[in-house]
Amino acid sequence: MEQTVIDGVPVFWAQGPAPMTATLTFGCGTRDETFRTIGITHLIEHLAMSTLPRVHHEHNASVGLEITQFFATGKPAQLVEFLDVVCRALADLPLDRIDKEAGVLAAEGGQVTHPTAATLLARRFGTSGYGLAPWIGPGYDRIPASAVAAHAARFFTKGNAVLTLTGPPPEGLRLPLPDGPRPFHEPQAPLPVAGPRWSAESVPCPGLGMRGPAVSAAWSLGMQVLQERLTTVARREKGLSYDVGAERADVDPVTAERMIWVDAREGRETEVAEILWDTARQLAAFGPDQDEIDHEVTAFAEAIEDPRLVDAELDLRARAELLGESFHTSQEWLAELKAVTPEQVAAVISEGLRTALLVVPEGGVLELSDRDGKRVAVGGCARAGAVPDGRVFRPPLFARMVNGSARRASLVLTADSVTLRDDDGDVHMVRFADVVGVEVHDGARTVFGRYGCLVPIDPDLFRGAGEAVVALEAAVDPALFYPRTDLIG
Amino acid sequence: MVRADLPSHVDPAWNDPELERAVRALCDGDPTPAFDLLAATREQPDRRELCVTILGQAGSAVLPLLRAAAEEQRDDVERLLLWGSALDAAAWQARGAAFAEHTTDEQFGQLVDLTKQARAVLRRAAKLAPDDAVPWSELMHGALGAPEHDDEGDEVFAQVGRRSPDLYGANYTRLQSLAAKWYGSHETMLEFARSRTADLPPGHPLLALIAVAHVEVHIHNLDNGNFFKRLWKGMTYLGKAPVRAEVDAASDRLLAGVDVFGGHPRWLAANQVFATFYHQLGDDMASKPSDTMRLARHLAYSGERPALWPWGYFGDHEEQFAKARNAVAGTGMGIG
Structure with a gap:
């Protein structure tokens, strides 16, 4: 792998099969957004790509949890032009196109990761950073142009970019990005939730999230084996599932969140969740068989013989440069995989299960035990134990007379919080200091909290709740308020 | 001790x-x-x-x-x-x-x-x-x-x-699985108990399967049917002549082999099963003095500590065990 610098941007390249691929990577992903600016990175990517002239070669862009990439495959001159246009656009975004691109994005409906993985991240981190993944937020049309410009100026700079090429840098290549330092990504602490926990969520299929070391051949191999075993049991043996997927989020240079999900036939989601849990638990108890390890090592050894893999290796190099992740060449990684023992895999999965979050689609109920035989507790949003003392607002009398849910629900306002007791009796409290966004819709406000709860303050639902609206507006940063998006019907 | x-x-x-x-x-x-x-x-x-x-x-x-x-x-x-x-x-x-x-x-x-x-x-x-x-x-x-x-x-x-x-535990569990309360019936369970014990040597603890099976039927009777049916069956089942005869025979066989099986790890448990049977029979309308004698003999081989089951079917196992011991205490057929 070769290295150079062009216009202040580090460039890594290695010879791959033609045609050449160029990838401009920025150390900016959805984790760098806030609830108020959810989607801003994707909007910037669209604004930049919208300036491209009509081209015939393969090109695209993507936004991930930690990075954003602009990439193209074609003749050297085509790549030079692509990169030049993208860089110039990032330096001077066409902000007047925000409305149009917001509509395009709403139509695209893209997600940064699988919705089950996204929910697992939200339960791990709350409504910030990685935890924003499943949220729509205020909507692309509610992101202020000034915020777009500021976000681009902070993250889409020379200092936060790396170019990778599957061939030598083409003649005339320029990267006219604005100057700027590489931003520091504050490591994100998980919510203080003792695992393992399970919760029923708005997810399409069961999933499992575990925390562990970022760089660990045993972990990687263990997750591969887990995927393979789940495919064997849930798909081949029981016919309950079609696909098993996995994803990781590199929370910081030493910690990763690993997620795995198993889709399920309708009505069999709980059974699949139990299989997921039991399979992971067995792997933690006994580790993989040597045959399973050998299979994974062989598969990797064969994969890296493919010359197209050079692109993936370059991606890892770019990430290492931008995010401080450790970089291993394919051969180095192969050597590490070969050295993995069943005991090491068992140990890392076992440790991971201590932090496990398990989600099942809504309506599912799980009765599981951890590896020490202790019942796995219910997780989910950070419900409070009791309703605090404060001013209580109830649904109107007529509603309470005719509707059982209305009789059970109440809203409680205190000096520093607003609390919903919902019709299930669950208590959702949001302290004003923990508010991450407030949607304004006529006289109502929907308050989104840092720990995953949301509280509707609606005078139509709760008689006299206008008083709570006033208190909320007095206590919470006005910048967090936004009108309901026009992009969702 | x-x-x-x-x-x-x-x-x-x-x-x-x-x-x-x-x-x-x-x-x-x-x-x-x-x-x-x-x-x-x-x-x-x-x-x-x-x-x-x-x-x-x-x-x-x-x-x-x-x-x-x-x-x-x-x-x-x-x-x-x-x-x-x-x-x-x-x-x-x-x-x-x-x-x-x-x-x-x-x-x-x-x-x-x-x-x-x-x-x-x-x-x-x-x-x-x-x-x-x-x-x-x-x-x-x-x-x-x-x-x-x-x-x-x-x-x-x-x-x-x-x-x-x-193996005592495996056979005991097997018998449970064949009981009406699990996946079987009285007939299947009793047939299993009879066939498993038919060729056993005297003293083998597995002979207790016969007593266990009848206790299971008794428990089932106590828990099923209307009040009077439960009361009547509960008072009479254990004392029925065929039941008594079958359990007595198994009891005799167990007691006859103390010299060989007295040191078997399950000897105490097996005797407590018979003791439970005969103690319950004491509440039965058909109880006889010979039942008390059998109770005393089995208790004599039951050790000092009561098994959780089958005593636990009829209340606190320690209380039941103590009651059984008290029932024979003044009869001259004392323990030990």
Whole structure:
């Protein structure tokens, strides 16, 4: 792998099969957004790509949890032009196109990761950073142009970019990005939730999230084996599932969140969740068989013989440069995989299960035990134990007379919080200091909290709740308020 | 002489000083004596089965310790056996002792999930020690409470049969699985008890299967039908001539073999089963003086500590045991 610098941007390249691929990577992903600016990175990517002239070669862009990439495959001159246009656009975004691109994005409906993985991240981190993944937020049309410009100026700079090429840098290549330092990504602490926990969520299929070391051949191999075993049991043996997927989020240079999900036939989601849990638990108890390890090592050894893999290796190099992740060449990684023992895999999965979050689609109920035989507790949003003392607002009398849910629900306002007791009796409290966004819709406000709860303050639902609206507006940063998006019907 | 204060979830109806020490050490957080004892029982399947079950009951309170120990040496059969047995015991404790209709979904859920863990651990032990019947015997518990599939009980019991067909615990569990309250009927259960005991030598503890089977029918009668039916059946079943004759015959056979089987690990437990039968018969309309005599003889071989079952069917097991002992105390047929 070769290295150079062009216009202040580090460039890594290695010879791959033609045609050449160029990838401009920025150390900016959805984790760098806030609830108020959810989607801003994707909007910037669209604004930049919208300036491209009509081209015939393969090109695209993507936004991930930690990075954003602009990439193209074609003749050297085509790549030079692509990169030049993208860089110039990032330096001077066409902000007047925000409305149009917001509509395009709403139509695209893209997600940064699988919705089950996204929910697992939200339960791990709350409504910030990685935890924003499943949220729509205020909507692309509610992101202020000034915020777009500021976000681009902070993250889409020379200092936060790396170019990778599957061939030598083409003649005339320029990267006219604005100057700027590489931003520091504050490591994100998980919510203080003792695992393992399970919760029923708005997810399409069961999933499992575990925390562990970022760089660990045993972990990687263990997750591969887990995927393979789940495919064997849930798909081949029981016919309950079609696909098993996995994803990781590199929370910081030493910690990763690993997620795995198993889709399920309708009505069999709980059974699949139990299989997921039991399979992971067995792997933690006994580790993989040597045959399973050998299979994974062989598969990797064969994969890296493919010359197209050079692109993936370059991606890892770019990430290492931008995010401080450790970089291993394919051969180095192969050597590490070969050295993995069943005991090491068992140990890392076992440790991971201590932090496990398990989600099942809504309506599912799980009765599981951890590896020490202790019942796995219910997780989910950070419900409070009791309703605090404060001013209580109830649904109107007529509603309470005719509707059982209305009789059970109440809203409680205190000096520093607003609390919903919902019709299930669950208590959702949001302290004003923990508010991450407030949607304004006529006289109502929907308050989104840092720990995953949301509280509707609606005078139509709760008689006299206008008083709570006033208190909320007095206590919470006005910048967090936004009108309901026009992009969702 | 052993101390009488074992934890309440540990069945104390046995007399084995080494097991006593191992149980107490395990309860105090030291599993080493348990592992050593189990290693010493590899050629003693009856004792090994008892030890694994009892240590498993004790171990259910220290599951993290047993898990860690098993993870230290993943191919150590004794560690796996103890961990698996403890998970099994925890599963049944989570379920509770009530009949199925009084068991909550939550309790069943925990039973099923803990059984899955136990099954995986015990199967590994079975794989590592292919001649050992005890992993299979322990697997009987999961196959009873939360079977993986309909035939699991049959399959697992067949595995026991190939290795050590006369294991007391495995046969006791098998009989339970054939009872009407589980997956069988009175007829199937009684037939099993008769066929399993037909060729046993005098004194073999498995003769207790006959008494257990009739106690199970009695319990079923007490719990099913309208009030008067339950009352009448409850008062008369044990004293019916065929029942009495069958149990008396089994009792005679057991007592006749004390010289040979008096040291069997399950000798105390078997005698307590007969003692339960005859104690219950004492409340029956057809009770006879000879029943008291039999009760006294079986109690004499029952040791000092009451088994959790079948005494527990009729109330607190310690109270029932004490009542039975009191019933013979003034008769001149005293204990010992």
